Amino acid sequence: MKHLISIILFIGIIFIAGCGQSNENKGTNKDNNADLTPVKFALDWTPNTNHTGIYVAKEKGYFKEQGLDVEILLPGEVRVNQLLAAEKADFGISYQEGLTQARSEGLPLVSIAAVLQHNTAGYASPKEKGITSPKDFEGKKFGAYGSDLEKAMMTTLMANDNANVDEVDFITTGDADFFVAVERDVDFSLVYYGWTGIEAELRGVDLNMVYLADFSDKLDFYTPIIATSEEMISADPELVKAFTHATVKGYEFAIEHPEEAAQILINAVPDLDPDLVKRSQDWLSPRYQDDAEQFGIQEQDRWQKFADFLLENKIIDEAVDVDQAFTNEFLPDK
Structure with a gap:
């Protein structure tokens, strides 16, 4: 009986010690999570393959390796540039055109990496419309968002092709579905091939594409980009560096492993x-870095050309110092 009691007491002690160790481990894990710096990252649009590197960095633990706990914010009524300027988000997906306009209006935002090295936006139309060059825009209906920039870009392309933009009927369709719009209301619209073009392939819709960058080097701007604020850079450059390094690692993984990404x-x-995500990723992965020496890098010349274009076309009223609008300093050394 004494032996039995001794055994029970011994087992009890081991059990209690084990629980204590387990609770201690739980406490350590909790403390480790608490040590992570919270970061808010704002998306510009519904999640898509422009954003894959962010989701990879989160899932693979690249952010945690850098001591960051990143929360991905889905798009809402307030746009990314405004969220960054108001410090409601720390980083986000933006565009060179939007960020340049924001800086001209006094919002101190900075691009820290290019998601795509070249502009993949272009004018898309069903093949039967016969639109293969800017000259073919004449006499056609264009599905527009309704911005002055749209007309300025089209004017430049058409002038380079000896065509007249006044011969184009601009129809404001806003965010209307491209496929519905070209069936019912318009002949062509501006899209990103990496998503809408791939969707067309899956639908069996043959498209003609007139890419902006093919007809004007001024329009080979960086879109999309990853942006933050001057305040964030000034207040915590190490955090910006940590976030950028993890993000670059996420996109580099997507370049090398498109299927898994x-x-x-x-x-x-x-x-x-x-199916759309997988096909889109296959198309987009080699275009993240493209011909650049590393993912994310940006060139001063391309920022300057586009800023000059915006000023010449009165899209912005004040010249922008592009050296303040972007930086490569937080990219990993290669």
Whole structure:
């Protein structure tokens, strides 16, 4: 009986010690999580393959390796540039055109990496419309968002092709579905091939594409980009560096492993069409870095040309110091 009691007491002591160790481990894990710096990252649009590197960096633990706990904010009524300027987000997806305009209006935003090295936007139209060059825009209906920049870009392309933009009928369609719009209301619209073009392939819709960058080097601007604020850079440059390094690692993974990266995005956002994500990722992955020496790098010349274009076309009223608008300093050394 004494032996039995001794055994029970011994087992009890081991159990209590084990629980204590378990609780201690839980406490350590909790403390480790608490040590992570919270970061808010704002998306510009519904999650898509422009954003894959962010989701990869989160899923693969690249942000945690840098001591960051990144929360991805879905788009709402307030746009990314305004969220960054108001310090409601720390980083976000923006565009060179939007960021340049924001700086001209006094919002001190900075691009820290290019998501795509070259502009993949172009004028898309069903093949039967016969639109293969800017000259073919004449006499056609264009589905527009309604911005002055749209007309300025089209004017430049058409002038280079000895065509007249006044012969184009601008129809404001806003965010209307491209496929519905070209069936019912317009002949062509501006899209990113990496998403809408790939969707067209899946739908069996043959498109003609007139890419902006093919007809004017002024319009080979960086879109999209990853942006932050001057305040963030000034207040915590080490955090900016940590975030950028993890993000670059995420996109480099997507470049090398498009299939796995696509699945990470699909798992994170189950509402997305898996076939569209996979096909889009295959198309986009080699275009993240493209011909650049490393992912994310930006050139002063391209920022200057586009800023000059905006000023010449009165899209902005004040010249922008492009050296303040972007930086490569937070990219990893290669």
